[in-house]
Amino acid sequence: xxxxxxxxxxxxxxxxxxxxxxxxxxxxxxxxxxxxxxxxxxxxxxxxxxxxxxxxxxxxxxxxxxxxxxxxxxxxxxxxxxxxxxxxxxxxxxxxxxxxxxxxxxxxxxxxxxxxxxxxxxxxxxxxxxxxxxxxxxxxxxxxxxxxxxxxxxxxxxxxxxxxxxxxxxxxxxxxxxxxxxxxxxxxxxxxxxxxxxxxxxxxxxxxxxxxxxxxxxxxxxxxxxxxxxxxxxxxxxxxxxxxxxxxxxxxxxxxxxxxxxxxxxxxxxxxxxxxxxxxxxxxxxxxxxxxxxxxxxxxxxxxxxxxxxxxxxxxxxxxxxxxxxxxxxxxxxxxxxxxxxxxxxxxxxxxxxxxxxxxxxxxxxxxxxxxxxxxxxxxxxxxxxxxxxxxxxxxxxxxxxxxxxxxxxxxxxxxxxxxxxxxxxxxxxxxxxxxxxxxxxxxxxxxxxxxxxxxxxxxxxxxxxxxxxxxxxxxxxxxxxxxxxxxxxxxxxxxxxxxxxxxxxxxxxxxxxxxxxxxxxxxxxxxxxxxxxxxxxxxxxxxxxxxxxxxxxxxxxxxxxxxxxxxxxxxxxxxxxxxxxxxxxxxxxxxxxxxxxxxxxxxxxxxxxxxxxxxxxxxxxxxxxxxxxxxxxxxxxxxxxxxxxxxxxxxxxxxxxxxxxxxxxxxxxxxxxxxxxxxxxxxxxxxxxxxxxxxxxxxxxxxxxxxxxxxxxxxxxxxxxxxxxxxxxxxxxxxxxxxxxxxxxxxxxxxxxxxxxxxxxx
Amino acid sequence: xxxxxxxxxxxxxxxxxxxxxxxxxxxxxxxxxxxxxxxxxxxxxxxxxxxxxxxxxxxxxxxxxxxxxxxxxxxxxxxxxxxxxxxxxxxxxxxxxxxxxxxxxxxxxxxxxxxxxxxxxxxxxxxxxxxxxxxxxxxxxxxxxxxxxxxxxxxx
Ligand code: FES
Ligand code: FES
Numbered sequence: 001x002x003x004x005x006x007x008x009x010x011x012x013x014x015x016x017x018x019x020x021x022x023x024x025x026x027x028x029x030x031x032x033x034x035x036x037x038x039x040x041x042x043x044x045x046x047x048x049x050x051x052x053x054x055x056x057x058x059x060x061x062x063x064x065x066x067x068x069x070x071x072x073x074x075x076x077x078x079x080x081x082x083x084x085x086x087x088x089x090x091x092x093x094x095x096x097x098x099x100x101x102x103x104x105x106x107x108x109x110x111x112x113x114x115x116x117x118x119x120x121x122x123x124x125x126x127x128x129x130x131x132x133x134x135x136x137x138x139x140x141x142x143x144x145x146x147x148x149x150x151x152x153x154x155x156x157x158x159x160x161x162x163x164x165x166x167x168x169x170x171x172x173x174x175x176x177x178x179x180x181x182x183x184x185x186x187x188x189x190x191x192x193x194x195x196x197x198x199x200x201x202x203x204x205x206x207x208x209x210x211x212x213x214x215x216x217x218x219x220x221x222x223x224x225x226x227x228x229x230x231x232x233x234x235x236x237x238x239x240x241x242x243x244x245x246x247x248x249x250x251x252x253x254x255x256x257x258x259x260x261x262x263x264x265x266x267x268x269x270x271x272x273x274x275x276x277x278x279x280x281x282x283x284x285x286x287x288x289x290x291x292x293x294x295x296x297x298x299x300x301x302x303x304x305x306x307x308x309x310x311x312x313x314x315x316x317x318x319x320x321x322x323x324x325x326x327x328x329x330x331x332x333x334x335x336x337x338x339x340x341x342x343x344x345x346x347x348x349x350x351x352x353x354x355x356x357x358x359x360x361x362x363x364x365x366x367x368x369x370x371x372x373x374x375x376x377x378x379x380x381x382x383x384x385x386x387x388x389x390x391x392x393x394x395x396x397x398x399x400x401x402x403x404x405x406x407x408x409x410x411x412x413x414x415x416x417x418x419x420x421x422x423x424x425x426x427x428x429x430x431x432x433x434x435x436x437x438x439x440x441x442x443x444x445x446x447x448x449x450x451x452x453x454x455x456x457x458x459x460x461x462x463x464x465x466x467x468x469x470x471x472x473x474x475x476x477x478x479x480x481x482x483x484x485x486x487x488x489x490x491x492x493x494x495x496x497x498x499x500x501x502x503x504x505x506x507x508x509x510x511x512x513x514x515x516x517x518x519x520x521x522x523x524x525x526x527x528x529x530x531x532x533x534x535x536x537x538x539x540x541x542x543x544x545x546x547x548x549x550x551x552x553x554x555x556x557x558x559x560x561x562x563x564x565x566x567x568x569x570x571x572x573x574x575x576x577x578x579x580x581x582x583x584x585x586x587x588x589x590x591x592x593x594x595x596x597x598x599x600x601x602x603x604x605x606x607x608x609x610x611x612x613x614x615x616x617x618x619x620x621x622x623x624x625x626x627x628x629x630x631x632x633x634x635x636x637x638x639x640x641x642x643x644x645x646x647x648x649x650x651x652x653x654x655x656x657x658x659x660x661x662x663x664x665x666x667x668x669x670x671x672x673x674x675x676x677x678x679x680x681x682x683x684x685x686x687x688x689x690x691x692x693x694x695x696x697x698x699x700x701x702x703x704x705x706x707x708x709x710x711x712x713x714x715x716x717x718x719x720x721x722x723x724x725x726x727x728x729x730x731x732x733x734x735x736x737x738x739x740x741x742x743x744x745x746x747x748x749x750x751x752x753x754x755x756x757x758x759x760x761x762x763x
Numbered sequence: 764x765x766x767x768x769x770x771x772x773x774x775x776x777x778x779x780x781x782x783x784x785x786x787x788x789x790x791x792x793x794x795x796x797x798x799x800x801x802x803x804x805x806x807x808x809x810x811x812x813x814x815x816x817x818x819x820x821x822x823x824x825x826x827x828x829x830x831x832x833x834x835x836x837x838x839x840x841x842x843x844x845x846x847x848x849x850x851x852x853x854x855x856x857x858x859x860x861x862x863x864x865x866x867x868x869x870x871x872x873x874x875x876x877x878x879x880x881x882x883x884x885x886x887x888x889x890x891x892x893x894x895x896x897x898x899x900x901x902x903x904x905x906x907x908x909x910x911x912x913x914x915x916x917x918x919x
């Protein structure tokens with residue numbers, strides 16, 4: 001029996017030893033040494049048609065196995081988005097096409113024995129492009145005469161308001177309450193537009209995949225992915241072969257943050273293997289990962305907030321324009337969160353409206369990045385609420401205290417869900433103490449001429465996609481009574497394998513060491529939608545609880561059989577099945593071993609879980625920054641955050657998730673920016689141009705938890721993975737305003753913008 | 764061209780193309796702990812020790828490594844495990860992809876600097892990016908590891 005519960009204990013990750021000693025556990029480490037090297041020829045133009053493509057000379061390079069162009073691929077469209085079928089993202093891709101829709105779009109696939117040969121062949125492919133005018137400004141994309149997807153076989157599987165003949169990938173409108181009346185009754189109205197940029201997830205392991213035919217002649221694809229099961233369907237759609245012919249395996253992956261919720265690299269080596277019969281590998285360079293991948297959707301968000309002069313928020317109206325780029329992956333779904341996971345922070349408002357347009361343009365396709373759309377909406381709402389506070393001449397913390405959602409509140413803009421678990425009020429109170437708000441707000445002038453100030457922001461997210469996501473789990477009893485825990489959710493380094501084993505250990509009353517876990521394999525793992533939408537702890541966790549419950553019943557009933565009594569006369573304490581009367585007992589070890597001898601009771605259970613609701617975690621973040629008014633440079637001195645993720649399953653892993661998300665949020669706030677020149681060529685193609693925060697940039701980050709108890713979650717838990725990126729951009733922008741009176745409404749908060757603002761204020 | 768060097772204490776001889784970076788060579792030799800995160804000397808993932816000093820193997824010309832002693836994490840298994848336990852105790856091993864390059868530099872730092880303080884640590888390790896942890900957990904682990912080393916040194 002385990003003396004201490006495993007849940008809520010900061011135990012080490014199960015895979016730590018292999019990771020800290022550099023064992024070969026990632027995709028590229030595992031690829032067959034003689035597999036074909038695959039590389040992609042990419043378009044230099046943002047919008048063009050291939051008129052001629054000549055591969056003869058490339059094919060003659062010694063060692064070249066194959067060169068494929070648009071003439072060689074299946075002609076039915078698909079999406080690379082990792083989503084439950086039927087996907088909300090439109091089917092707008094082919095493996096290769098004669099139309100190039102962004103700089104970096106794929107014009108040809110080359111496979112050869114070694115990198116040198118492939119590099120040479122790439123140079124020898126002759127392409128004649130007809131260069132077309134691109135749509136580069138997302139504000140002008142809707143109903144532009146230039147169409148990104150003019151093709152007739154483009155299709156949307158779901159009614160998301162998409163129309164390729166208008167460059168529209170999606171449209172939505174929803175509202176509640178009497179908006180006009182609520183604004184009419186408002187004494188103060190703030191109406192501003194905020195602009196968040198596309199950002200790279202920048203996981204350290206770039207996109208990579210290898211593929212081969214296994215002994216049963218099935219196409220096996222090993223990939224750094226968050227969506228192992230969806231990849232099987234995506235490949236089946238793209239390659240036009242039955243799903244039964246495909247197996248997908250996820251080894252350890254070097255980070256994802258949503259990037260790998262899109263099948264960015266899989267189709268290319270898989271296609272090569274399918275055509276040549278040979279094993280093949282594609283490893284994206286960092287440049288490719290920066291320029292032809294699946295970054296955050298750039299958005300322009302217009303917010304209108306009305307309040308009484310006492311500070312009661314009456315109405316929120318939010319319009320989001322989202323740039324999905326050349327393809328629609330995650331376009332229709334991310335934008336939903338922009339309104340539905342920002343407005344409900346203030347659900348006491350009497351009325352709300354949320355409208356959005358998602359448009360195609362000729363830049364790289366966007367995708368899923370931690371926070372998914374909510375991050376953009378929260379930057380806008382949390383900036384606007386501060387602007388409102390200043391207009392009302394109120395402390396922004398006070399304004400929030402008056403208006404935030406509290407436990408038990410109905411959240412009309414969150415699909416009418418009720419906040420069954422919500423400690424946002426406690427998060428706010430505690431973060432104020434941690435940053436010493438009452439003494440530090442708004443600013444202090446330092447002796448060195450710099451100004452220190454503080455800024456606040458709140459956030460929410462969801463836990464799984466309500467009424468859609470599913471998770472299943474299988475647990476079996478092995479010899480001597482150790483357990484195998486099989487899950488279909490992908491651990492991307494966040495430690496979900498360990499967290500789920502901790503839950504199983506508590507359910508089965510054993511130590512986590514007694515439970516072994518595996519990577520995901522579509523042939524053997526139980527089905528799971530995948531590791532995204534903050535679903536693993538909440539949804540897969542609950543599937544673990546259910547499965548362990550069923551397994552315990554089976555262990556008890558088999559034990560009763562061995563003890564020659566009725567099942568209702570026995571109990572299980574993790575180590576033995578015993579008669580409640582204490583007459584007889586049998587150890588789990590003996591029971592497990594006996595189960596492998598003249599037995600027809602399988603000690604094996606598998607259960608599935610889904611949820612009609614998506615309980616939001618909540619969070620409060622506070623930044624202390626130092627600004628040099630001579631240069632406009634903003635430096636984060638301290639960041640404090642308090643998270644309500646329900647019950648914390650593993651405090652260390654939850655803390656590191658939070659610190660990691662805050663680090664990414666600081667990057668987004670201060671420097672990360674994917675930008676293009678007037679021809680649509682990326683200016684952010686490497687870590688030199690696209691600067692990530694280093695350990696010198698994040699200041700001192702401290703995180704605490706204020707737990708609520710979510711009745712529908714495992715052990716009372718909600719999610720944590722995504723919410724943690726949402727507070728830094730608005731908290732830092734608010735701090736900048738509190739320091740120098742400059743309101744930055746377009747990220748990132750660069751020294752130039754702050755400096756120009758200071759100059760303007762002086763005039 | 765032919766190259767001869769000592770890899771984790773073993774003599775290695777190989778016929779290589781002169782423009783191959785050290786990183787490629789090391790992975791070819793089965794040193795899979797050596798990772799690549801960029802092409803612009805900007806991430807630190809590929810760090811290894813040449814004559815005990817950390818270098819970025821992605822841009823280190825193989826020719827220059829001729830005749831030298833090279834150490835990868837495979838050659839530092841005991842120390843890696845020792846420090847790695849501190850990292851794991853913070854939950855800061857995370858995806859692990861940056862761990863080898865980071866740990867190489869932590870080991871080099873503890874050999875090179877006497878009693879580094881927080882600023883020294885941050886400076887020394889500034890070239891090692893990590894996208895998962897936000898760096899705080901790594902810092903806690905390094906501080907605790909140094910403290911542990913110190914108390915070991917004092918014979919506690
Ligand atoms: S691979 Fe990035 S610095 Fe060497
Ligand atoms: S642990 Fe994932 S990049 Fe550092």
